[in-house]
Amino acid sequence: MLIREATADDWPHIWPFWHRIVAAAETYAWDPDTSEEAARALWMSPAKRVYVAEDETGAVVGSAYLTPNYGGPAARIANAGFMVDPDQGGRGIGRALAEHILAEAEAQGYRGMVFNAVVETNPAVELWTSLGFTILGTVPDAFDHPRHGPVGLHIMYKAL
Numbered sequence: 314m315l316i317r318e319a320t321a322d323d324w325p326h327i328w329p330f331w332h333r334i335v336a337a338a339e340t341y342a343w344d345p346d347t348s349e350e351a352a353r354a355l356w357m358s359p360a361k362r363v364y365v366a367e368d369e370t371g372a373v374v375g376s377a378y379l380t381p382n383y384g385g386p387a388a389r390i391a392n393a394g395f396m397v398d399p400d401q402g403g404r405g406i407g408r409a410l411a412e413h414i415l416a417e418a419e420a421q422g423y424r425g426m427v428f429n430a431v432v433e434t435n436p437a438v439e440l441w442t443s444l445g446f447t448i449l450g451t452v453p454d455a456f457d458h459p460r461h462g463p464v465g466l467h468i469m470y471k472a473l
Contacts, residue, residue, distance in 0.1 A: 317367070323376070326373035363377070379414050390424060393426060427468065428441065441469055
C-alpha cells in the first residue's frame with residue numbers, strides 16, 4: 314500500500330467514500346447532507362495536509378488529513394481525520410494511515426494529537442487506544458446515532 318500526499322485530482326476518488334461515511338451519520342459529527350463542494354472545502358482545505366492510501370492497483374482506498382488543532386501558542390497540538398472506503402475495511406488501511414499520520418505529525422514538530430469528537434460506538438476507538446491514545450473525557454449523549462440513539466463523544470489524546 315502506498316500512502317502519499319493528496320493532489321486536487323484525488324478528490325473525485327475520495328468523495329464517494331467520504332459521502333457514504335458522512336451520510337451514514339455513524340462516525341462523524343458532520344452534516345450528513347454536506348454537499349460535494351462543501352465536503353471538498355472541508356477535507357481538502359489548504360490549512361490541512363491531506364494524504365491518500367492507494368492499494369496495489371493504484372485505487373484510492375482511504376484518506377487522512379493532518380492539521381493544527383489550535384492556533385497561536387497551542388499550534389503544536391495536531392488534529393487529524395481519517396476515512397477508509399467501507400468496502401475496503403479489515404485490510405489494515407486505517408492503521409497504516411494512522412501510523413503514517415502520527416509519524417508525519419511528529420516529524421513536523423507536533424507535541425501531541427487530539428481528537429475532539431470520537432463517537433464512542435466507532436470501532437476506531439479500539440484502533441486509537443491500541444496506538445496509545447487515551448480518553449480524556451466523554452461528552453455524554455452528544456451524538457444522535459441512527460442505530461444506538463444518543464451516544465457520547467470521546468475527546469482522545471496522544472503525546473508525540
